[in-house]
Amino acid sequence: xxxxxxxxxxxxxxxxxxxxxxxxxxxxxxxxxxxxxxxxxxxxxxxxxxxxxxxxxxxxxxxxxxxxxxxxxxxxxxxxxxxxxxxxxxxxxxxxxxxxxxxxxxxxxxxxxxxxxxxxxxxxxxxxxxxxxxxxxxxxxxxxxxxxxxxxxxxxxxxxxxxxxxxxxxxxxxxxxxxxxxxxxxxxxxxxxxxxxxxxxxxxxxxxxxxxxxxxxxxxxxxxxxxxxxxxxxxxxxxxxxxxxxxxxxxxxxxxxxxxxxxxxxxxxxxxxxxxxxxxxxxxxxxxxxxxxxxxxxxxxxxxxxxxxx
Amino acid sequence: xxxxxxxxxxxxxxxxxxxxxxxxxxxxxxxxxxxxxxxxxxxxxxxxxxxxxxxxxxxxxxxxxxxxxxxxxxxxxxxxxxxxxxxxxxxxxxxxxxxxxxxxxxxxxxxxxxxxxxxxxxxxxxxxxxxxxxxxxxxxxxxxxxxxxxxxxxxxxxxxxxxxxxxxxxxxxxxxxxxxxxxxxxxxxxxxxxxxxxxxxxxxxxxxxxxxxxxxxxxxxxxx
Numbered sequence: 001x002x003x004x005x006x007x008x009x010x011x012x013x014x015x016x017x018x019x020x021x022x023x024x025x026x027x028x029x030x031x032x033x034x035x036x037x038x039x040x041x042x043x044x045x046x047x048x049x050x051x052x053x054x055x056x057x058x059x060x061x062x063x064x065x066x067x068x069x070x071x072x073x074x075x076x077x078x079x080x081x082x083x084x085x086x087x088x089x090x091x092x093x094x095x096x097x098x099x100x101x102x103x104x105x106x107x108x109x110x111x112x113x114x115x116x117x118x119x120x121x122x123x124x125x126x127x128x129x130x131x132x133x134x135x136x137x138x139x140x141x142x143x144x145x146x147x148x149x150x151x152x153x154x155x156x157x158x159x160x161x162x163x164x165x166x167x168x169x170x171x172x173x174x175x176x177x178x179x180x181x182x183x184x185x186x187x188x189x190x191x192x193x194x195x196x197x198x199x200x201x202x203x204x205x206x207x208x209x210x211x212x213x214x215x216x217x218x219x220x221x222x223x224x225x226x227x228x229x230x231x232x233x234x235x236x237x238x239x240x241x242x243x244x245x246x247x248x249x250x251x252x253x254x255x256x257x258x259x260x261x262x263x264x265x266x267x268x269x270x271x272x273x274x275x276x277x278x279x280x281x282x283x284x285x286x287x288x289x290x291x292x293x294x295x296x297x298x299x300x301x302x303x304x305x306x307x308x309x310x
Numbered sequence: 311x312x313x314x315x316x317x318x319x320x321x322x323x324x325x326x327x328x329x330x331x332x333x334x335x336x337x338x339x340x341x342x343x344x345x346x347x348x349x350x351x352x353x354x355x356x357x358x359x360x361x362x363x364x365x366x367x368x369x370x371x372x373x374x375x376x377x378x379x380x381x382x383x384x385x386x387x388x389x390x391x392x393x394x395x396x397x398x399x400x401x402x403x404x405x406x407x408x409x410x411x412x413x414x415x416x417x418x419x420x421x422x423x424x425x426x427x428x429x430x431x432x433x434x435x436x437x438x439x440x441x442x443x444x445x446x447x448x449x450x451x452x453x454x455x456x457x458x459x460x461x462x463x464x465x466x467x468x469x470x471x472x473x474x475x476x477x478x479x480x481x482x483x484x485x486x487x488x489x490x491x492x493x494x495x496x497x498x499x500x501x502x503x504x505x506x507x508x509x510x511x512x513x514x515x516x517x518x519x520x521x522x523x524x525x526x527x528x529x530x531x532x533x534x
Contacts, residue, residue: 058372060534083374094369096360111373136364151369 009036010072011159011191012057017066019052019215026052028215029066034193034208037185041206041223042195045304049215050195051091054163057193058088070159084112087157089165093148097137101128101147104136105154112155122150125180141168149177160184162194166201174201181205199300213304230294234272235261237288244284251278261290311399314341315406322410329410331417332488332499334403335424339486342399342428343463347479349395350435351456354388358443358452368534377530381444385522388436389429396428420487420501427485427507434478434517435459441525445532475510478517484510 012034019027027049034040044050055061057068059079068075070082095104105119112118123129126146131139136147145168152160165181166174182205184190196202202209209226211219219226236255238244241262245255248262253275255262267275272289279286294302318337322329361367370380404416443452459479462469466480474480483489485507489500 055368055534058368060368060371062533080374083372086372088372090368090372092365094366095364096366097364098360108369108373111370111375 010034011036011038011070012040012193013069014053014057015067015069017053017056017068018064019049019056019061020064025215027056027063030212030215030217031220032210032217033220034191036191037189038208039181039185039192039194039206041202041209042193042212043199043202043209043300044195044197044212046197048197048212048304050197050212051163053212054088054090054161054193054195057161058086058090059083060090084155085158086161087152087155087159088161088163089148089152090161090163092167093144094151095136095144095147098135100133100135101139101143102132104147105132105150108151108154114155118154118156121156122153125153126150127176142170142173145169146173146177149180156188156190158190160190160192162192164196165194166196166198178205199297203296211300211303218303226296226299229299230296231266232291232293234264234267235288235290235292236264236275236286237261237290238279239285239287243282244279247278247282247284248275261288311338311402314338315402318406319410328499329412330499331407331412331414331420332501334407334412335420335486336488336490336499338399338403339424339428339483339488340464343466343479343482344460346392346428346432346482347435347459347463348456350388350392350432351439351453351459353391354384354436354439355443355449355452355456357384357388358440359449361444362447362449371534378526381440381526381529384444385436385440388440389433392432392436393429396425396432399428400425417487423485423487423504423507427487427511428482430511430514430518431478431481431485434481434514434521437518437521437525438478441521441528444525444529475513478514481510481514485514 010033012032014030014032017027017030017032018025030049030053032042032053042050042053052061056063057070057075059075071085073082075082096107099107101123102119105123109116109119120129123132126149128143128146128150131143136144139147145165149162149165152162162181166177169177178201181192181194184192194202194205203223206223208222209219210217235258236244237260241257241260245257245262248255253264255264257263264275276286276289314337318334321337322333361370367380371377400421404421407416439452439456442455443449446452462477463479463482466474466477466483469477469480474484487502489502490497491500
C-alpha cells in the first residue's frame, strides 16, 4: 500500500507503525508526521518505544506492521536513496575505539562520499577539532557523543535523526548542542527528529512534538498547540461540593469533580464572582477558590498517566 | 613455524632418510590442522568484534551500506590475511628445505596442492567462524569453536574415515599432498593421488557455500 496523501513538505510519515516483541507491542500503530524544516521532539519516558521507532525509520529494525515514508518515498522500496540523505545517531555513539577521531570521521566520509571540508566543518561544529588526533578510546563520554553527532552531520543531510543527543554531556555541552540543533534548519536546511526523555530539553529546542508512552503516540502537534493545553482552570472547594455542583449545573456551569474540589475551565473574573455570589446566596460556604495553570509537565503526566520521573 | 622447523630438524637429524620434501609438507599440514582453526577463529573474531565493541553495525547499516556487502567485505578481508599466511608458510618451507639441503628441486605441484587445500579448508572454517562471530556478540563462543576445531584437526587421523569427512577441520591434512602410512614402529610418506582430493575439495566448497549463505542470511535478518 503506497501512501498518496503526503503533503510536499512532509519529510517523515508513518502509518500504523508497530513493532511487537514476544507478543508485546513496543510500538503500537504510530502515525508520525514530521514536516520539512521542523525540529521534531519525540518525547517519552524510558522504554516508551522512542528508540525502536527511530530504528525502524533507519531500517535497523523491521516493523511488524505499518508503513514508513521518508522524503515522500517508501522506505522498503527506496531505502538506499533515503539513507543517503539521512544522518543519524542512535542510542550510544558508534565508533572504532582504536582509531582517532579524525580516522573515524574518514570512515564515515568514505561511506558518505563527501569532501574533506565536510569532515573539518563537522568537527569544528562539535568543537572536536583540537582532539581529532586522539584515539577515541581515550575520549570522555561527552566527547564520544560529540563525535557521534559529527558523524551524523558529516554529509549535512536533509534529515537528521538524533536519539537522546545530549546523553553524557555536561550542562555547558548540553547548551551548546541545543543551540547547534536549533541552528540546523536555518543554516543547513535540515529537518531534525530528536528523541528525549527530558521534557525541558524538548521544550527548549523543538518546534513540534510527539509524545509517546508504552508504544502509543499520545499527542502530536506544534509546541504552541501543546502549550495551548496548558490553559488555566479554576478550582473551587465548598462545604458541600455535591450540592454546589447541582446548583451550578442548574445555572449553566459545567463543573467537574476533581478530588475534594470542583474544577472549571478557564473562567472570566466576572464568572468567578458570579459563582461565588450564587453559592453564598444559597448558603453553601466556600472554603477556597484557586486558579491553577498546568505546566507542560502536568500535561505530559496527564497524557502518559505516569506520576514518575521522565 | 619456527617450532615446526626446529622439531623437523631434530627429527631429520635422527632419521636422515626422512630428509625429503614430503616430511616438510606433511609436518606443516598436520600442524595446520591444530593451529589454523585457532588462527582463523582469532582473525575472524578480531575483524568482526570491532563492530560489536564500538556498536558500529548500526552506523554502517544506517549509512546505506548493505549488510551483505559488509559480510562479504569481512569474509574477504579475513581470508586475504589468512591467504597471506599460507603463502608465507609456503615460502618458509622452501627456504627451510633449501637451508637443510633437501634433495631435489622444491616440488612445485605439491606446494600448489598444499596452498590450494589449505585455502579451501580455511574458506569453510572462516565461513562458519564468521557466522558465529557476527551473530553472537560474546566472542568466547567463536574462540571456543576455534579450539574445538583445532582439537579435531589435530586428532582427525584417529577418527574413522566417515566421521573424519564430516569434520572440516580434518581437511587440512586430508587435502595436503602428502600423507603418512604407519607400519609397526616405522612408516612411510605417501603422495596422495590428486583424484582422492576431489571429493573432499567438493565437500569443503559445499560447506563454505552453506555456512556463508546461512550466516549471511541470518545476519541480514538480525535486528540491530
